[in-house]
Amino acid sequence: xxxxxxxxxxxxxxxxxxxxxxxxxxxxxxxxxxxxxxxxxxxxxxxxxxxxxxxxxxxxxxxxxxxxxxxxxxxxxxxxxxxxxxxxxxxxxxxxxxxxxxxxxxxx
Amino acid sequence: xxxxxxxxxxxxxxxxxxxxxxxxxxxxxxxxxxxxxxxxxxxxxxxxxxxxxxxxxxxxxxxxxxxxxxxxxxxxxxxxxxxxxxxxxxxxxxxxxxxxxxxxxxxx
DNA sequence: ACGACTTCCCTAGATTGTCAAGGGGAAAGC
DNA sequence: GCTTTCCCCTTGACAATCTAGGGAAGTCGT
Numbered sequence: 001x002x003x004x005x006x007x008x009x010x011x012x013x014x015x016x017x018x019x020x021x022x023x024x025x026x027x028x029x030x031x032x033x034x035x036x037x038x039x040x041x042x043x044x045x046x047x048x049x050x051x052x053x054x055x056x057x058x059x060x061x062x063x064x065x066x067x068x069x070x071x072x073x074x075x076x077x078x079x080x081x082x083x084x085x086x087x088x089x090x091x092x093x094x095x096x097x098x099x100x101x102x103x104x105x106x107x108x
Numbered sequence: 109x110x111x112x113x114x115x116x117x118x119x120x121x122x123x124x125x126x127x128x129x130x131x132x133x134x135x136x137x138x139x140x141x142x143x144x145x146x147x148x149x150x151x152x153x154x155x156x157x158x159x160x161x162x163x164x165x166x167x168x169x170x171x172x173x174x175x176x177x178x179x180x181x182x183x184x185x186x187x188x189x190x191x192x193x194x195x196x197x198x199x200x201x202x203x204x205x206x207x208x209x210x211x212x213x214x215x216x
Numbered sequence: 217a218c219g220a221c222t223t224c225c226c227t228a229g230a231t232t233g234t235c236a237a238g239g240g241g242a243a244a245g246c
Numbered sequence: 247g248c249t250t251t252c253c254c255c256t257t258g259a260c261a262a263t264c265t266a267g268g269g270a271a272g273t274c275g276t
Contacts, residue, residue, distance in 0.1 A: 005234060005235065006206070007206075007233090007234070007235095008116060008117070008118060008206050008207065008210060009116075009117035009118055009232090009233055009234065009261090009262080009263095010116060010117055010232095010233075011210050012233080012234080014210075014214070015210065015213055018213055018214055019213070026253070026254090027253075027254075028252065028253050028254085029253095034213055037212060037213040037216050038209040038210070038212055038213050039209065039212060041205060041206065041209035041212075042206070042209050042210070042213065045234075045235060045236080046253090046254085046255080047234075047235055047236065047237080047238095047255090047256085047257095048233080048234050048235065050254070050255060050256085051233085051234085051255095051256090052233085052234090054255095055233095069252075069253075071243075071244085071251085071252060071253090072242095072243060072244085072252095073241095073242070073243065073251095073252055073253055073254095074241090074242080074253075074254085075252085075253060075254085076253085076254075092214060095210070095214070097149060098114070098115075098116050098149065098150070099116065099207050099210070099211075101146040101147065101149035101150050102116060102119050102122075102123065102146070102150070102203070102207075103207075104145060104146055104147060104149075105123055105126055105127075105142060105145040105146050105150065106122070106123075106126055106200060106203070108145050113232095113263060113264060115262090115263070115264095117232090117233075117234095117261090117262055117263065118261095118262075120262080120263080134224075134225090135224075135225075136223065136224050136225085137224095153263075153264060153265080154224090154225080154226080155226090155227085155228095155263075155264055155265065155266080155267095156262075156263050156264065158225070158226060158227085159226095159227085159262085159263085160262085160263090162226095163262095177223075177224075179222085179223060179224090179272075179273085180223095180271095180272060180273090181222095181223055181224055181225095181270095181271070181272065182224075182225085182270090182271075183223085183224060183225085184224085184225075217276100218275100218276085219274100219275090219276095220273100220274085220275085221272105221273080221274080221275100222271100222272085222273075222274100223270100223271085223272080223273095224269100224270085224271090224272100225268105225269080225270085226267105226268080226269085227266100227267085227268085228265100228266090228267085228268105229264100229265090229266090229267100230263105230264085230265080230266105231262105231263085231264080231265095232261100232262090232263085232264100233260105233261095233262090233263105234259105234260085234261090234262105235258105235259085235260080235261100236257100236258090236259085236260100237256100237257090237258090237259105238255105238256085238257080238258100239254105239255080239256085239257105240253100240254080240255085241252105241253090241254085242251105242252085242253090243250105243251085243252080243253105244249100244250080244251080244252100245248100245249085245250080245251100246247100246248085246249080246250100
Protein backbone atom coordinates (compact mmCIF):
# COMPACT_ATOMS: atom_id res chain seq x y z
CA UNK A 1 0.00 0.00 0.00
CA UNK A 2 1.18 3.53 -0.49
CA UNK A 3 3.43 4.57 2.38
CA UNK A 4 1.03 7.22 3.45
CA UNK A 5 -2.44 8.14 2.33
CA UNK A 6 -5.56 7.00 4.01
CA UNK A 7 -7.61 6.43 0.90
CA UNK A 8 -8.13 3.40 -1.24
CA UNK A 9 -7.32 4.58 -4.69
CA UNK A 10 -10.35 4.72 -6.91
CA UNK A 11 -12.89 5.17 -4.17
CA UNK A 12 -12.81 8.93 -3.78
CA UNK A 13 -15.37 9.70 -6.45
CA UNK A 14 -17.79 7.25 -4.96
CA UNK A 15 -17.27 8.64 -1.47
CA UNK A 16 -17.90 12.17 -2.66
CA UNK A 17 -21.05 11.22 -4.50
CA UNK A 18 -22.29 9.34 -1.50
CA UNK A 19 -21.73 12.29 0.78
CA UNK A 20 -23.73 14.43 -1.59
CA UNK A 21 -26.68 12.10 -1.37
CA UNK A 22 -27.36 13.82 1.95
CA UNK A 23 -27.95 17.08 0.15
CA UNK A 24 -26.05 19.88 -1.48
CA UNK A 25 -22.75 20.67 0.19
CA UNK A 26 -19.56 22.65 -0.34
CA UNK A 27 -16.21 20.94 -0.79
CA UNK A 28 -14.91 21.51 2.68
CA UNK A 29 -18.04 19.97 4.14
CA UNK A 30 -17.79 16.97 1.85
CA UNK A 31 -14.35 16.19 3.24
CA UNK A 32 -15.61 16.55 6.79
CA UNK A 33 -18.61 14.38 6.09
CA UNK A 34 -16.53 11.56 4.72
CA UNK A 35 -14.20 11.86 7.66
CA UNK A 36 -17.04 11.66 10.13
CA UNK A 37 -19.05 8.94 8.41
CA UNK A 38 -15.94 6.77 8.29
CA UNK A 39 -15.42 7.17 12.02
CA UNK A 40 -12.42 9.37 11.31
CA UNK A 41 -10.59 6.67 9.42
CA UNK A 42 -10.73 8.25 5.97
CA UNK A 43 -9.17 11.62 5.53
CA UNK A 44 -9.63 13.47 2.26
CA UNK A 45 -6.81 15.87 1.49
CA UNK A 46 -7.79 19.10 -0.19
CA UNK A 47 -5.23 18.40 -2.89
CA UNK A 48 -7.20 15.28 -3.73
CA UNK A 49 -10.66 16.68 -3.13
CA UNK A 50 -10.74 19.69 -5.40
CA UNK A 51 -9.30 17.98 -8.45
CA UNK A 52 -11.82 15.21 -7.92
CA UNK A 53 -14.69 17.69 -7.72
CA UNK A 54 -13.44 19.31 -10.88
CA UNK A 55 -13.35 15.95 -12.66
CA UNK A 56 -16.80 15.02 -11.50
CA UNK A 57 -18.27 18.31 -12.60
CA UNK A 58 -16.57 18.09 -15.97
CA UNK A 59 -18.04 14.65 -16.28
CA UNK A 60 -21.50 15.99 -15.52
CA UNK A 61 -21.93 13.92 -12.37
CA UNK A 62 -22.28 16.96 -10.14
CA UNK A 63 -23.20 20.61 -10.61
CA UNK A 64 -22.08 23.62 -8.62
CA UNK A 65 -23.24 27.05 -7.62
CA UNK A 66 -21.81 29.71 -5.36
CA UNK A 67 -23.46 30.58 -2.10
CA UNK A 68 -22.83 31.48 1.49
CA UNK A 69 -21.90 28.87 4.06
CA UNK A 70 -23.38 28.55 7.53
CA UNK A 71 -20.27 30.37 8.72
CA UNK A 72 -20.94 33.26 6.43
CA UNK A 73 -18.25 32.44 3.93
CA UNK A 74 -18.34 32.27 0.19
CA UNK A 75 -18.59 28.63 -0.75
CA UNK A 76 -19.22 26.53 -3.82
CA UNK A 77 -22.12 24.18 -3.34
CA UNK A 78 -22.29 20.91 -5.20
CA UNK A 79 -25.21 18.65 -5.92
CA UNK A 80 -25.63 15.39 -7.74
CA UNK A 81 -27.03 15.34 -11.24
CA UNK A 82 -29.08 12.58 -12.78
CA UNK A 83 -25.93 11.35 -14.44
CA UNK A 84 -24.29 11.32 -11.01
CA UNK A 85 -27.07 9.13 -9.65
CA UNK A 86 -26.27 6.56 -12.26
CA UNK A 87 -22.56 6.84 -11.54
CA UNK A 88 -23.22 6.12 -7.88
CA UNK A 89 -25.05 2.94 -8.75
CA UNK A 90 -22.39 1.80 -11.19
CA UNK A 91 -19.46 2.57 -8.97
CA UNK A 92 -21.02 1.11 -5.89
CA UNK A 93 -21.72 -2.10 -7.78
CA UNK A 94 -18.12 -2.10 -8.94
CA UNK A 95 -16.85 -1.48 -5.43
CA UNK A 96 -18.98 -4.24 -3.98
CA UNK A 97 -17.88 -6.65 -6.65
CA UNK A 98 -14.20 -5.93 -6.33
CA UNK A 99 -13.94 -5.56 -2.59
CA UNK A 100 -15.83 -8.77 -2.00
CA UNK A 101 -13.60 -10.50 -4.52
CA UNK A 102 -10.59 -9.36 -2.55
CA UNK A 103 -12.20 -10.55 0.65
CA UNK A 104 -12.83 -13.92 -0.93
CA UNK A 105 -9.19 -14.31 -1.85
CA UNK A 106 -8.10 -13.29 1.61
CA UNK A 107 -10.50 -15.69 3.25
CA UNK A 108 -9.49 -18.82 1.39
CA UNK B 109 -13.29 3.72 -11.22
CA UNK B 110 -10.56 3.33 -13.78
CA UNK B 111 -12.12 2.75 -17.20
CA UNK B 112 -10.57 -0.65 -17.38
CA UNK B 113 -8.56 -2.67 -14.91
CA UNK B 114 -10.12 -5.14 -12.60
CA UNK B 115 -7.94 -4.49 -9.60
CA UNK B 116 -8.34 -2.21 -6.65
CA UNK B 117 -5.18 -0.22 -6.56
CA UNK B 118 -3.04 -1.07 -3.61
CA UNK B 119 -4.32 -4.60 -3.15
CA UNK B 120 -2.09 -6.47 -5.55
CA UNK B 121 0.78 -7.02 -3.14
CA UNK B 122 -1.56 -8.39 -0.54
CA UNK B 123 -3.24 -10.69 -3.05
CA UNK B 124 0.09 -12.05 -4.21
CA UNK B 125 1.30 -12.68 -0.70
CA UNK B 126 -1.93 -14.38 0.17
CA UNK B 127 -1.71 -16.67 -2.83
CA UNK B 128 1.79 -17.64 -1.75
CA UNK B 129 0.53 -18.69 1.65
CA UNK B 130 -0.61 -21.84 -0.10
CA UNK B 131 2.96 -22.72 -0.92
CA UNK B 132 5.71 -21.79 -3.28
CA UNK B 133 4.49 -20.87 -6.76
CA UNK B 134 5.69 -19.32 -10.00
CA UNK B 135 4.34 -16.02 -11.24
CA UNK B 136 1.99 -17.38 -13.83
CA UNK B 137 0.39 -19.63 -11.24
CA UNK B 138 0.01 -16.77 -8.80
CA UNK B 139 -2.07 -14.88 -11.34
CA UNK B 140 -4.20 -17.94 -12.00
CA UNK B 141 -4.65 -18.59 -8.32
CA UNK B 142 -5.90 -15.08 -7.65
CA UNK B 143 -8.20 -15.34 -10.62
CA UNK B 144 -9.66 -18.60 -9.40
CA UNK B 145 -9.91 -17.71 -5.72
CA UNK B 146 -11.78 -14.55 -6.64
CA UNK B 147 -14.30 -16.54 -8.67
CA UNK B 148 -12.78 -15.11 -11.82
CA UNK B 149 -13.51 -11.53 -10.86
CA UNK B 150 -9.94 -10.37 -10.37
CA UNK B 151 -7.61 -10.59 -13.30
CA UNK B 152 -3.93 -9.89 -12.79
CA UNK B 153 -2.23 -8.65 -15.91
CA UNK B 154 1.31 -9.80 -16.45
CA UNK B 155 2.39 -6.21 -16.85
CA UNK B 156 1.25 -5.61 -13.29
CA UNK B 157 2.28 -8.92 -11.85
CA UNK B 158 5.95 -9.07 -12.71
CA UNK B 159 6.79 -5.55 -11.59
CA UNK B 160 4.96 -6.30 -8.35
CA UNK B 161 6.93 -9.49 -7.81
CA UNK B 162 10.11 -7.57 -8.46
CA UNK B 163 9.14 -4.94 -5.90
CA UNK B 164 8.24 -7.52 -3.31
CA UNK B 165 11.47 -9.40 -3.77
CA UNK B 166 13.49 -6.20 -3.58
CA UNK B 167 11.65 -5.42 -0.40
CA UNK B 168 12.55 -8.83 1.00
CA UNK B 169 8.97 -9.97 1.33
CA UNK B 170 9.44 -12.90 -1.03
CA UNK B 171 12.37 -14.92 -2.32
CA UNK B 172 12.74 -16.70 -5.64
CA UNK B 173 14.51 -19.64 -7.20
CA UNK B 174 14.40 -21.19 -10.63
CA UNK B 175 12.87 -24.57 -11.17
CA UNK B 176 10.76 -26.63 -13.51
CA UNK B 177 6.99 -26.27 -13.63
CA UNK B 178 4.49 -29.10 -13.72
CA UNK B 179 4.33 -28.51 -17.46
CA UNK B 180 8.03 -29.01 -17.83
CA UNK B 181 8.86 -25.36 -18.32
CA UNK B 182 11.49 -23.20 -16.72
CA UNK B 183 9.79 -21.16 -14.04
CA UNK B 184 10.72 -18.86 -11.21
CA UNK B 185 9.30 -20.01 -7.93
CA UNK B 186 8.50 -17.56 -5.19
CA UNK B 187 7.99 -18.08 -1.49
CA UNK B 188 7.17 -15.80 1.40
CA UNK B 189 9.89 -14.72 3.76
CA UNK B 190 9.50 -13.92 7.40
CA UNK B 191 9.38 -10.29 6.49
CA UNK B 192 6.60 -11.13 4.05
CA UNK B 193 4.59 -12.78 6.79
CA UNK B 194 4.64 -9.55 8.70
CA UNK B 195 3.70 -7.60 5.60
CA UNK B 196 0.66 -9.81 5.11
CA UNK B 197 -0.54 -9.06 8.59
CA UNK B 198 0.04 -5.33 8.26
CA UNK B 199 -1.52 -4.98 4.86
CA UNK B 200 -4.47 -7.14 5.68
CA UNK B 201 -5.15 -5.02 8.75
CA UNK B 202 -4.87 -1.94 6.59
CA UNK B 203 -7.21 -3.38 3.99
CA UNK B 204 -9.77 -4.38 6.59
CA UNK B 205 -9.62 -0.98 8.19
CA UNK B 206 -9.97 0.99 4.98
CA UNK B 207 -12.46 -1.18 3.17
CA UNK B 208 -14.74 -1.32 6.17
CA UNK B 209 -14.45 2.46 6.49
CA UNK B 210 -15.58 2.80 2.90
CA UNK B 211 -18.43 0.40 3.55
CA UNK B 212 -19.45 2.48 6.54
CA UNK B 213 -19.66 5.62 4.47
CA UNK B 214 -21.63 3.86 1.77
CA UNK B 215 -24.05 2.42 4.28
CA UNK B 216 -24.98 5.62 6.04
C1' DA C 217 8.61 -32.03 -39.69
C1' DC C 218 5.80 -28.00 -39.51
C1' DG C 219 2.62 -24.78 -37.50
C1' DA C 220 -0.29 -23.35 -33.93
C1' DC C 221 -0.98 -22.97 -29.28
C1' DT C 222 0.20 -22.68 -24.53
C1' DT C 223 3.11 -21.69 -20.80
C1' DC C 224 6.23 -18.81 -18.71
C1' DC C 225 9.28 -14.58 -18.30
C1' DC C 226 10.04 -9.69 -18.95
C1' DT C 227 10.06 -4.45 -20.23
C1' DA C 228 8.85 0.34 -21.91
C1' DG C 229 5.69 3.94 -22.03
C1' DA C 230 1.48 6.03 -21.01
C1' DT C 231 -2.09 6.92 -17.89
C1' DT C 232 -4.36 7.80 -13.65
C1' DG C 233 -5.24 8.94 -8.90
C1' DT C 234 -3.52 10.69 -4.81
C1' DC C 235 -0.46 13.43 -1.99
C1' DA C 236 2.57 17.14 -0.30
C1' DA C 237 3.20 21.59 -0.24
C1' DG C 238 2.33 25.43 -1.32
C1' DG C 239 -0.77 30.21 -1.92
C1' DG C 240 -4.76 33.31 -1.00
C1' DG C 241 -8.93 35.72 0.72
C1' DA C 242 -12.32 36.79 4.09
C1' DA C 243 -15.00 36.28 8.56
C1' DA C 244 -14.62 35.69 13.62
C1' DG C 245 -12.60 35.99 18.11
C1' DC C 246 -9.28 37.82 21.21
C1' DG D 247 -4.45 44.31 14.92
C1' DC D 248 -3.39 39.55 15.21
C1' DT D 249 -4.43 34.85 14.98
C1' DT D 250 -7.37 31.26 13.86
C1' DT D 251 -10.69 29.07 11.14
C1' DC D 252 -13.05 28.36 6.99
C1' DC D 253 -13.03 27.78 2.21
C1' DC D 254 -11.00 27.78 -2.53
C1' DC D 255 -7.32 26.36 -5.64
C1' DT D 256 -2.78 24.81 -8.22
C1' DT D 257 1.65 22.67 -9.15
C1' DG D 258 4.83 18.98 -9.20
C1' DA D 259 6.15 14.60 -7.70
C1' DC D 260 5.10 9.82 -7.12
C1' DA D 261 3.30 5.08 -7.10
C1' DA D 262 0.55 1.54 -9.12
C1' DT D 263 -1.53 -0.36 -12.86
C1' DC D 264 -2.40 -1.20 -17.80
C1' DT D 265 -1.39 -1.65 -22.72
C1' DA D 266 1.23 -3.49 -25.82
C1' DG D 267 4.66 -5.20 -27.01
C1' DG D 268 8.87 -9.15 -27.29
C1' DG D 269 10.91 -13.77 -26.57
C1' DA D 270 11.96 -18.72 -25.59
C1' DA D 271 10.63 -23.38 -25.12
C1' DG D 272 7.43 -27.31 -24.64
C1' DT D 273 3.13 -29.76 -26.63
C1' DC D 274 -0.08 -31.23 -29.91
C1' DG D 275 -2.28 -32.03 -34.36
C1' DT D 276 -1.51 -33.22 -38.98
